[in-house]
Amino acid sequence: MIKPRIRWWSAAALLTLLGVITAMTAMCLGSEWLSPQRVWYLLQAGSQSDDGASVILWQLRLPRIALAALVGVLLSISGVILQGLLRNDLADPYTIGVSSGAALGASAAVLAGWEARWHGFGVPLAAFVCAILATMLVLLVARRNGVLRVSVFLLTGIVVGSFMWAGVTLMLTLAGADVARVLFWLMGSFADAEWTRVRLLLPFAVVAVAGLRAMAYGLNAFALGEESAAHLGVEVERLKRWAIVLAALCTAAAVSVSGIIGFVGLVVPHIARRLFGADHRHLVLSAAALGAILMVWADTLARSVARPTEIPVGVITALIGSPFFITLLRRERLS
Amino acid sequence: MPAGGFPRRVADFRAKSLWLQKPPQRIVSLTPGTTEVLFAIGAGKQVVGVTHYCDYPPEAKRLPKVGDVRVNVEAVVARQPDLVVADGLLNRRFIPTLERLKLPLLVVEPKSWRDVARLIRLLAQATGHDQKGDALARAFEQSERSLRSAPAPAIRPSVLFTLNVHPLPMWVAGRDVFVDDMIRLAGGRNIAADGGVNYYPLSAEAILQRNPDILITTVPQDRLPPLHEHPVLKQLTAVREHRVYSVDANLFVRPTPRLLQGLQVLKTIIAEAQRG
Numbered sequence: 001m002i003k004p005r006i007r008w009w010s011a012a013a014l015l016t017l018l019g020v021i022t023a024m025t026a027m028c029l030g031s032e033w034l035s036p037q038r039v040w041y042l043l044q045a046g047s048q049s050d051d052g053a054s055v056i057l058w059q060l061r062l063p064r065i066a067l068a069a070l071v072g073v074l075l076s077i078s079g080v081i082l083q084g085l086l087r088n089d090l091a092d093p094y095t096i097g098v099s100s101g102a103a104l105g106a107s108a109a110v111l112a113g114w115e116a117r118w119h120g121f122g123v124p125l126a127a128f129v130c131a132i133l134a135t136m137l138v139l140l141v142a143r144r145n146g147v148l149r150v151s152v153f154l155l156t157g158i159v160v161g162s163f164m165w166a167g168v169t170l171m172l173t174l175a176g177a178d179v180a181r182v183l184f185w186l187m188g189s190f191a192d193a194e195w196t197r198v199r200l201l202l203p204f205a206v207v208a209v210a211g212l213r214a215m216a217y218g219l220n221a222f223a224l225g226e227e228s229a230a231h232l233g234v235e236v237e238r239l240k241r242w243a244i245v246l247a248a249l250c251t252a253a254a255v256s257v258s259g260i261i262g263f264v265g266l267v268v269p270h271i272a273r274r275l276f277g278a279d280h281r282h283l284v285l286s287a288a289a290l291g292a293i294l295m296v297w298a299d300t301l302a303r304s305v306a307r308p309t310e311i312p313v314g315v316i317t318a319l320i321g322s323p324f325f326i327t328l329l330r331r332e333r334l335s
Numbered sequence: 336m337p338a339g340g341f342p343r344r345v346a347d348f349r350a351k352s353l354w355l356q357k358p359p360q361r362i363v364s365l366t367p368g369t370t371e372v373l374f375a376i377g378a379g380k381q382v383v384g385v386t387h388y389c390d391y392p393p394e395a396k397r398l399p400k401v402g403d404v405r406v407n408v409e410a411v412v413a414r415q416p417d418l419v420v421a422d423g424l425l426n427r428r429f430i431p432t433l434e435r436l437k438l439p440l441l442v443v444e445p446k447s448w449r450d451v452a453r454l455i456r457l458l459a460q461a462t463g464h465d466q467k468g469d470a471l472a473r474a475f476e477q478s479e480r481s482l483r484s485a486p487a488p489a490i491r492p493s494v495l496f497t498l499n500v501h502p503l504p505m506w507v508a509g510r511d512v513f514v515d516d517m518i519r520l521a522g523g524r525n526i527a528a529d530g531g532v533n534y535y536p537l538s539a540e541a542i543l544q545r546n547p548d549i550l551i552t553t554v555p556q557d558r559l560p561p562l563h564e565h566p567v568l569k570q571l572t573a574v575r576e577h578r579v580y581s582v583d584a585n586l587f588v589r590p591t592p593r594l595l596q597g598l599q600v601l602k603t604i605i606a607e608a609q610r611g
Contacts, residue, residue: 030538030540031538031540031541031544032540032544050570052543052544052546052570055543055567055570056540056543056544059566059567059570060539060540060543060567061540113558123502173405184504184536189504191502191503191504191536191538191539192501192502192503192504194566195566303538303540307538307540307541308527308529308530308531308537308538308540308541308545309530309531309535309536309537309538310504310536310538
């Protein structure tokens with residue numbers, strides 16, 4: 001097990017500080033610069049004002065920051081769970097077919113013209129339902145006699161994923177005119193953030209944190225191998241089932257409101273383990289916090305670098321995540 | 336059929352010239368816009384292949400199909416065309432193949448109001464309908480001249496033209512699209528012109544800051560979400576003052592004579608806002 005580089009209390013202090021700086025920066029930056037004093041004043045004045053800057057802060061930036069943070073938490077936790085469970089460094093929330101399921105549902109909904117249905121929830125709902133269905137399918141196919149073999153599960157996830165991506169590609173081919181909008185959704189974006197979405201996603205984040213905390217012991221034991229975990233008193237099949245359900249739920253919720261944002265779920269768990277230790281009891285908070293911070297930074301850049309237009313946030317997560325991760329990897333090998 | 340002037344040489348938008356022995360009788364048109372122009376100048380009877388999206392005029396729908404935005408090159412060849420009309424942007428991927436097969440190819444790439452006049456003239460010359468084409472092209476040039484001679488309007492309302500409303504971001508008309516010119520010709524100001532070319536996603540913050548007087552969308556009225564309930568969009572002057580309009584996309588995005596109708600629609604909308 002990887003030893004933490006720093007003690008937990010300094011880790012907590014560091015993450016809090018980083019979080020505050022991130023939130024402040026994200027509130028100031030955008031298509032229009034708001035000075036920190038102005039932001040502070042607007043925050044205290046409350047959300048009722050019709051003043052342009054106030055609307056920008058309260059109705060656009062804050063829900064975006066909150067949503068990005070929550071999606072960051074959900075994807076990171078989902079990544080931690082799956083990497084722990086599958087004992088595979090390459091596992092991420094999308095290896096189990098969730099993203100391709102969501103992509104299929106969302107593309108179908110966009111092409112069917114559901115974007116304005118149910119107060120704008122037509123597409124997210126379709127994405128969520130299909131994401132869950134895809135994971136169920138993977139689980140059903142991979143299970144034999146009540147036993148889930150991890151390697152079979154991983155492979156099934158990838159194969160079902162490819163199958164569904166083919167469906168997405170087929171639909172895009174037949175669609176023609178709406179392709180650009182579907183593609184923008186597929187690449188992931190928080191441009192459509194609203195407080196209602198934040199409220200919908202918050203319970204999922206709470207469940208994710210609580211769920212991972214509850215599974216922490218089991219996942220720690222799992223790191224020693226399935227058999228050892230069983231000897232340590234972990235109900236292996238039950239843990240697998242619940243871990244996968246939780247990971248699927250988190251990812252589906254995240255993907256349905258933001259589209260497919262790659263990389264965070266894969267890399268944040270690695271970074272968190274290397275910086276703050278691989279004990280899942282600590283990973284709950286360190287991965288969640290790092291995921292939130294990285295995602296908020298990525299979205300802030302996505303909406304301010306190329307203003308007045310926007311860059312897909314997935315591009316930024318990969319652009320800033322990869323170099324950071326590579327540095328960390330190399331340092332480790334050298335020491 | 337006026338065959339005067341043939342054989343003749345015509346140069347397309349890439350300045351590549353094509354030698355035509357006689358007026359082509361088997362034309363394949365690879366975009367809805369060029370199909371519409373061909374019919375408008377009276378060359379409809381010479382067209383033998385169109386795309387699935389070619390829905391105007393209704394006669395065009397009955398013609399054999401050779402693909403959608405993706406060209407089915409085999410189907411094109413099977414029509415044995417003596418002229419193929421392609422769009423340099425929409426059909427970009429297929430142009431090298433069409434050239435390799437030595438098909439008689441004209442590539443158009445209209446990006447502005449003036450380009451539409453040029454497109455109409457080019458197709459008219461290539462098909463032998465010079466007079467009809469000239470008349471239509473002049474109608475386009477006329478609207479630009481009349482703007483130059485008219486006194487500048489006291490108020491130029493700001494306009495945002497968008498392909499979608501919800502979910503954000505809106506895909507809006509930037510530079511190098513006809514709508515940008517049309518807004519100017521109709522007496523308005525396109526507030527998204529500086530942000531990008533073609534149709535591009537404009538961030539919600541930028542829309543709020545630029546706060547258009549008029550919001551025009553190609554989303555049909557019955558599919559338009561209630562904007563006055565949207566936490567952000569309800570702040571826009573256009574929404575508060577009920578200046579949100581649904582228009583027929585085909586009058587604005589295709590390089591055809593119907594753009595003149597679209598211009599009239601814009602003029603009415605903008606004049607209404609100028610009156611206050």
